[in-house]
Amino acid sequence: MSPNSPKNQYSRKDFASDQEVRWCPGCGDYAILAAVQRTLPSLGSTPENTVFISGIGCSSRFPYYMNTYGFHTIHGRAPAVATGVKLANPELDVWVITGDGDGLSIGGNHLLHILRRNVDLQIVLFNNQIYGLTKGQYSPTSQVGKVTPSSPFGSIDQPVVPARFALGAGATFVARAFDISKKLPDTLTAAREHKGAAFIEILQNCPVFNDGVFDLVTDRKTGPAHQLWLEHGQPMTFGENGEKGLRLNTRSLGLEVVTIGENGVSEKDILSHDETNPVLAWMLTDLADVVALGVLYRHLGPVYDESVDAQRELAEERFGKPDLHALLRQGHTWTVT
Amino acid sequence: MKTSAAARVQPSPRETLDSVVIRFAGDSGDGMQLTGSQFTTATANAGNDLSTFPDFPAEIRAPAGTTYGVSGYQIHFASHDVLTPGDTPDVLVAMNPAALKVNSDALKPGGLLVVNTGAFTTTNLKKAGYENNPLEDGSVDRFRVLPLDVSKLTLDAVKDVGLGSKDANRCKNMWTLGLMYWLFGRERDQTVAWLRSKFAKRPELAEANIAALNAGHIYGENAELPHGINAYQVPAANLTPGEYRNISGSEATAWGLVTGVQLAGLKMVYGSYPITPASNLLHQLARLKHFGVTTFQAEDEIAAVAAAVGASFAGSVGVTGTSGPGVALKSEAIGLAIAAELPLVVVNVQRGGPSTGLPTKTEQSDLFQAVVGRNGDAPLVVLAAATPGDCYYMAIEAVRMAVKYMTPVILLTDGYLANSAEPWLLPDLDELRPFPVEFHRDPEGFHPFLRDEQTLARVWAVPGTPGLEHRIGGLEKDRDSGHISYDPQNHHRMTTIRHQKVAGIARDIEQAKVDQGESEGDLLVVGWGSTYGAISQAVRLLREKGHDVSHLHLRNIWPLPEGLGDLLNSFNSVLVPELNNGQLVMLLRAEFLVPAESLTRVTGQPFRVGGLVEAVEERLQRSGE
Numbered sequence A: 001m002s003p004n005s006p007k008n009q010y011s012r013k014d015f016a017s018d019q020e021v022r023w024c025p026g027c028g029d030y031a032i033l034a035a036v037q038r039t040l041p042s043l044g045s046t047p048e049n050t051v052f053i054s055g056i057g058c059s060s061r062f063p064y065y066m067n068t069y070g071f072h073t074i075h076g077r078a079p080a081v082a083t084g085v086k087l088a089n090p091e092l093d094v095w096v097i098t099g100d101g102d103g104l105s106i107g108g109n110h111l112l113h114i115l116r117r118n119v120d121l122q123i124v125l126f127n128n129q130i131y132g133l134t135k136g137q138y139s140p141t142s143q144v145g146k147v148t149p150s151s152p153f154g155s156i157d158q159p160v161v162p163a164r165f166a167l168g169a170g171a172t173f174v175a176r177a178f179d180i181s182k183k184l185p186d187t188l189t190a191a192r193e194h195k196g197a198a199f200i201e202i203l204q205n206c207p208v209f210n211d212g213v214f215d216l217v218t219d220r221k222t223g224p225a226h227q228l229w230l231e232h233g234q235p236m237t238f239g240e241n242g243e244k245g246l247r248l249n250t251r252s253l254g255l256e257v258v259t260i261g262e263n264g265v266s267e268k269d270i271l272s273h274d275e276t277n278p279v280l281a282w283m284l285t286d287l288a289d290v291v292a293l294g295v296l297y298r299h300l301g302p303v304y305d306e307s308v309d310a311q312r313e314l315a316e317e318r319f320g321k322p323d324l325h326a327l328l329r330q331g332h333t334w335t336v337t
Numbered sequence B: 001m002k003t004s005a006a007a008r009v010q011p012s013p014r015e016t017l018d019s020v021v022i023r024f025a026g027d028s029g030d031g032m033q034l035t036g037s038q039f040t041t042a043t044a045n046a047g048n049d050l051s052t053f054p055d056f057p058a059e060i061r062a063p064a065g066t067t068y069g070v071s072g073y074q075i076h077f078a079s080h081d082v083l084t085p086g087d088t089p090d091v092l093v094a095m096n097p098a099a100l101k102v103n104s105d106a107l108k109p110g111g112l113l114v115v116n117t118g119a120f121t122t123t124n125l126k127k128a129g130y131e132n133n134p135l136e137d138g139s140v141d142r143f144r145v146l147p148l149d150v151s152k153l154t155l156d157a158v159k160d161v162g163l164g165s166k167d168a169n170r171c172k173n174m175w176t177l178g179l180m181y182w183l184f185g186r187e188r189d190q191t192v193a194w195l196r197s198k199f200a201k202r203p204e205l206a207e208a209n210i211a212a213l214n215a216g217h218i219y220g221e222n223a224e225l226p227h228g229i230n231a232y233q234v235p236a237a238n239l240t241p242g243e244y245r246n247i248s249g250s251e252a253t254a255w256g257l258v259t260g261v262q263l264a265g266l267k268m269v270y271g272s273y274p275i276t277p278a279s280n281l282l283h284q285l286a287r288l289k290h291f292g293v294t295t296f297q298a299e300d301e302i303a304a305v306a307a308a309v310g311a312s313f314a315g316s317v318g319v320t321g322t323s324g325p326g327v328a329l330k331s332e333a334i335g336l337a338i339a340a341e342l343p344l345v346v347v348n349v350q351r352g353g354p355s356t357g358l359p360t361k362t363e364q365s366d367l368f369q370a371v372v373g374r375n376g377d378a379p380l381v382v383l384a385a386a387t388p389g390d391c392y393y394m395a396i397e398a399v400r401m402a403v404k405y406m407t408p409v410i411l412l413t414d415g416y417l418a419n420s421a422e423p424w425l426l427p428d429l430d431e432l433r434p435f436p437v438e439f440h441r442d443p444e445g446f447h448p449f450l451r452d453e454q455t456l457a458r459v460w461a462v463p464g465t466p467g468l469e470h471r472i473g474g475l476e477k478d479r480d481s482g483h484i485s486y487d488p489q490n491h492h493r494m495t496t497i498r499h500q501k502v503a504g505i506a507r508d509i510e511q512a513k514v515d516q517g518e519s520e521g522d523l524l525v526v527g528w529g530s531t532y533g534a535i536s537q538a539v540r541l542l543r544e545k546g547h548d549v550s551h552l553h554l555r556n557i558w559p560l561p562e563g564l565g566d567l568l569n570s571f572n573s574v575l576v577p578e579l580n581n582g583q584l585v586m587l588l589r590a591e592f593l594v595p596a597e598s599l600t601r602v603t604g605q606p607f608r609v610g611g612l613v614e615a616v617e618e619r620l621q622r623s624g625e
Helices: A028-042 A059-065 A078-088 A100-106 A108-117 A162-168 A184-193 A278-284 A304-319 A324-328 B003-008 B032-045 B097-103 B122-128 B150-161 B165-169 B172-183 B189-198 B203-222 B249-264 B279-286 B301-313 B324-340 B367-372 B390-405 B415-419 B488-508 B529-544 B564-568 B584-592 B609-622
Strands: A050-054 A069-072 A093-099 A121-127 A173-178 A197-203 A227-229 A244-249 A254-259 A291-298 A333-336 B019-027 B049-055 B070-078 B091-094 B112-116 B144-148 B242-248 B268-272 B293-297 B317-322 B344-350 B381-384 B408-414 B421-425 B471-473 B521-528 B549-554 B556-558 B571-578 B597-600
Touching (some): A028 A121, A059 A093, A078 A121, A108 A121, A162 A173, A162 A278, A173 A184, B019 B097, B019 B172, B091 B097, B112 B172, B150 B165, B249 B279, B249 B317, B249 B415, B268 B279, B268 B301, B344 B390, B408 B529, B415 B529, B521 B584, B529 B571, B564 B571, B571 B584
Parallel strands (some): A069 B471, B571 B597
Antiparallel strands (some): A244 A254, A333 B242, B049 B421, B242 B421, B381 B556
């Protein structure tokens, strides 16, 4: 087959570039890369119509390892570059790859605006709560007290909660997963299927500068007690045997973790997930002792690319074919003989 | 007109003038911009060449009657070609005390002052900061004054239409326009038609304004004007035959970009963030979606340029427009387009700097920023438009170079070019040579930094093309594979290639040549950008006085045109007038080792022809001519 004719069936290796992957050994990015390369073929994606756009940082090297179109841009600006790509060609399947520093610090403004505009693409934010590529300074998601070269007495910045930021920006799709999770492909798939800007935060371990910061959640032993995988319409339970769950405390107007069978709590007390409910999604962004994973929020809103198209069609209807001759003569002209 | 009246008032013969500068000035709400633009249209119809410059306040709705709420509109028209809106007005129309206060210093001694005495109330005088009425205390004695109670004359003229006093009072600009039409022998038809169309839904307003216009005209016909005030005629200029329109630099730039993108056979994504004085470009282009123009009002200057870069990556022509502070913010993304070798057009409508500077005033102080204002060795193309109409052709040229050489191009205009207007001979679109872009499609031996041997431009392979999947970015890339490379020799080679690619564009542009005068001699005046008109006029006057002076005007700032060094060396001295503290002059000295001298003016205002002539003569005397 000539390289020019698109294949019908692609496999994981069709999406892997020939470049040697250069993240540190043990970096969570490897697992995310593998999950993305594995998921894309199952989504019917083609290398030629897929574009990965990144900013600066460890995560932003991602495009080089994908055998798709890729643009490794400048710090924080990937959402803006990606918006330009979609404006030029809305048919492309665009993925923005960013990190906690790139997306929420230097690029926070662009992330806000791409989400509120609801440009039809996926934004994957690798959150390792640290600046890796610049050798370990605290990031906007680092916990208070984090000791780093730039915070020898501990970070005094209150951390931003990425999912909460996204909801506040008006995101129409907010999901969360972690690097080595088997369910990461499902989350990626849901994001890709969403029409509009899909925001996924991936908790990602940095073994060099912030090792183990998510261990409680991701560790095989402690994980079950700290992972709440959400499913639309299903009771929000977790724990080794699903014995724990979330209940709405109607007095505090908040969610509380309860154990079924204790203190008179029964299964029917457990709240079911409604991914269309923004208030519930907000409460799920920052729970005590447990991390909500999967799709926190999803609803369909006006899609930016489609609105741009609609206005262009309206202009074409109203003004007809482009006519430079007429354009230059609009208003008053006169002839000198 | 009644026969008896015609018989009684013998029209005195009109005094013939070669050229006239009129400034209309009034409160922001007095409709001075409309008055000025109507007078401009009528003057164009009369066959004069002309140039105009509006000067409106930075405040959006300044309090009525205050000096900072004064809005002005200057027009220079003549029986010969006109290159500037004129240094000092011959005629000032002052609709209230504040307008007189702000503008009386500009009016020539002996100039004609048409003043609306009806607005010289105690309150208005106080608001304008006058302790005494300047019309009574001798302050205006150096002018020929035509004091008229335009407010009352207008109310009388429109009383039959039955408007409320507020609407009736608003017709006084048309009364004044009618009088000015009579004074300078202009036709009213065009304005009458315009009023009928503008007020199609409120015909009573159209009728009132037309009545006021006619009344002002009749007043001129019948009134005995004070001694020394005549009616005038300015004969038609000898213009190149053809179809004309009035065009501002903003319009010309927008239409040039659209034309350029059409000639390239592509679509445009225009990313922009509102900024004075560049916002008008965004407004113009936002209306042209049916020309394949997508405008994107971004969240900031950086996003605006970044979106344009993304659009170019995806196969559109990415364009961004801004002013100096915006270019500062865009610098890193422009560097990305240089490293990734993507087309990008950046329009910088320059204004006074540094920092926020003088947003509504003009300046040429971003030349250094354009040529060298980025981290790293980051060459790109810099063009500068010379006149409002020239913005059209330079915008086309910017698009052509961007797509042909896969490079960012900065097009420098300025606040003066953007806002001033001139009659423009419409281009023959069939004469414009298309430059259709061919995207790379062949996967055989492909890598993203394959180059054209002649232009050194890399291939443009757009997402969606099977077999050409590739990655680009801001990291240095290997010359022969396009992969990330930290190889020292490769970085040296790539830096050299980026330099050679832009430098080689000098072969693709016109050789340096003088615009006026001989190609060797005593003094060469080198200008760039919007000072073209003033310098050209000044050099013409100097040559008429017998001075050995030539004028060369640069539209290609980087790379500089071939042959420029030889030309500079063919003169005893070189003078570079600029509206900055000496930028082009430093570039020329650095590039050609010539002892070029600087003539600077940084007032936020264009050069005055008279000032240039004086400065050059002074230098000629010093150098012992």
